[in-house]
Amino acid sequence: MEVYRSRRLSVEEKEFSLPDGRVRNYVVVHPGSAVAMLPVIGEDCLLIRQYRYAIDGFLYEVPAGTMEPGETPVETAHREMIEETGFAAGKLSALGTILTTPGFSDEQIHLFKATDLTPSSLYPQDEDEVIEVERLSLAAAWMMVVDGTIIDAKTICMLAQCRG
The missing domain is CATH 3.90.79.10 (Nucleoside Triphosphate Pyrophosphohydrolase)
Structure with a gap:
């Protein structure tokens, strides 16, 4: 679900399946x-x-x-x-x-x-x-x-x- 959008970036909250099978929600910044x-x-x-x-x-x-x-x-x-x-x-x-901040951004x-x-x-x-x-x-x-x-x-x- 998109939480925010501007001219330069968007932010979404998304459900991810982790490699061990657990499911978690994370916020991802897309600049x-x-x-x-x-x-x-x-x-x-x-x-x-x-x-x-x-x-x-x-x-x-x-x-x-x-x-x-x-x-x-x-x-x-x-x-x-x-x-x-x-x-x-x-x-x-x-x-x-390079990836700048892969903990929360792509x-x-x-x-x-x-x-x-x-x-x-x-x-x-x-x-x-x-x-x-x-x-x-x-x-x-x-x-x-x-x-x-x-x-x-x-x-x-x-x-x-x-x-x-």
Whole structure:
């Protein structure tokens, strides 16, 4: 039974049969699939510092975004790169897919390394986002993970895969 629906997500309460035969009701959040990109320029990367209302503060993150209906992960990645950084990616290399919070959500994030970046004349940043783009070395970004400055899970996953 659907409990809630918005433009971005839905929430349902559903009965599940567990592997041992017990039946239980659970709430499942369906936010839709998303993509995240680590833009790399030589030994540097682009991260965004974005205001997140759920924590009432800023986070350092890789650019990311929700897939629109009918979009492939690659199409979404190309669109979101431009929207969040002002750069187009000449090449996207798939790094896998992660589940964000499988205890209550079916959200998947498709991960890409973005290279061959060129400035884009199209930069239609979403009107509800507050984003600053920062260029820093991959080593410095990883140190921000180590020292606890970067706490966003998708960003940590991608920096761990791409650090030199």
